[in-house]
Amino acid sequence: MNFVGIDGVLGIGNNIYALQSTIAGTHEGPLEGLKKVWRTIGAAVADSFNWHFVLVSDDKVLAKKYVKELGTQLSDVYLGRKRLRVSVWVCVLKVGS
Numbered sequence: 055m056n057f058v059g060i061d062g063v064l065g066i067g068n069n070i071y072a073l074q075s076t077i078a079g080t081h082e083g084p085l086e087g088l089k090k091v092w093r094t095i096g097a098a099v100a101d102s103f104n105w106h107f108v109l110v111s112d113d114k115v116l117a118k119k120y121v122k123e124l125g126t127q128l129s130d131v132y133l134g135r136k137r138l139r140v141s142v143w144v145c146v147l148k149v150g151s
Contacts, residue, residue: 055094057087060107070095070103075110076120083127088140092133101136108143117144 057063057072059082064071072088084107092100107128111117121144128140 055090057084057090058082059084060087060091063091065103068103069106070100071106071108073108073110076116077112083124085127085131088128088131089133097134097136100134104141105133105138106141106143108145110145110147112147112149114146117146120144 060072060074062073064073070091072084072091074084088105088107095103107124109117109120109124111120121142124142128142130137131140132138133140
């Protein structure tokens with residue numbers, strides 16, 4: 055499946071992690087993709103998970119920008135009929151050796 059703003063989805067225990075890697079300064083946000091993941095899983099099941107969005111970048115400045123933007127955008131969203139907070143995680147991976 056294709057989810058806007060999301061490269062992949064992991065379910066671990068009672069957590070859903072939507073993953074995105076980027077090197078771009080602008081990127082389509084994950085909200086529509088998260089809504090589609092919610093619909094795909096089904097509200098009865100999706101409602102029981104903690105939701106997280108994980109962004110991986112190779113640039114610390116870019117990562118800080120996304121943490122600020124996405125932390126605000128995803129702090130209070132509706133997935134299905136449920137209002138919830140999607141935790142935002144950002145990881146900077148050093149490229150090269």
